[in-house]
Amino acid sequence: MMKFGVLSGEPFEAAERPFPQEVKYPQPPVDSNTKSMLLLSRVMSLVPMKLKSGMWNADVDFDLAAFHSLVRLVKRALRHLTEASLGSVLLKNLHRVRHLPQSFLP
Template identity: 65%
Template sequence: VLEKLELISSEDGGATVLSDVLKETPKNLTEPCLTALELMKFGQLSGEPFDCAQPDRPFPKEVRYPIAPVAPKVKSMFILCRVMSLVPMRLKNVMWDADVDFDLAAFHALVRCLKRTLRQLVEAALANVLLKDLTRTKLLPRGFMCASPIRDSYPNTPSVLPTFMLPRACMGIVVKYFLDYKGDAASFKDDVQKKFLCCIQPIEDLKTAFFFWQDLRRCVEAIAEPLGAQELCEDMRNASQLLDAQKARLGFA
């Protein structure tokens, strides 16, 4: 699995540029970071609006989805919301009762395809090992692919293998609300809690998402030159200016 994801060299098993940056990522954010880097490989991590799959079937006019080229601020908003939507949120056991974002829904259609593929890759590799010697199944600990978060250590799970569970776009929607918020810093905490009643701790989750953004930016800056990701690096640098300005205004700096 590591070889297929280019995290170790196929020649000597040594570390690669990707594994060097990923190893510095905190454990609870490793999977979102790996997902983002895989999307980058396929050219699907950007701030550009999506194109219609079929030109004769355009997006509904009601969603007012922009068409490329877009203004720099729109591009920055897209990449910020998409990237941070990869971070899971703590939600109450109720249905999502807030807005649904068209761009994030489209982005997560790609994320779901990728994560299903990654999970199948892990399962196939494990099956390949076990079918050669079924006695090895006794070596697997209980819950070795359990994706349920540990109650006192969210979002960590008991799993010893990556599960690549399908995420929801909730964090991206909350980030968009944060970026568009026009009120003052004193009112934001109450307003975001009222807006997203199904979120248990939106402020703490926002801080985690902001940290993830900075960590992914560190990764992209490190691999930009060797892997040709200079354009993404520049887009993230521009988006960070928008994010940092709003964080400072709302007391998150």
């Protein structure tokens, strides 16, 4: 993720319109303390955790929401790449299908 520039301490740029002032999203250039906080919160958001099922009463962190949309894109791209690679290997030698787990193919 660092290679693609997704996991960094830099604030994200607004896509179509600027962020509302009420959000107080940091605007570049930012100091090293803000970069550190953004990077640390993004890394820690990747750690799996158990959450309560009840309603939350908290503010939405727009930085983490934007970061997780990018994480989903990278994850989906990697899944498609893996499936395409497996399909290529299986098309070259169909006898390798027996090495796959029973539950893999319906």
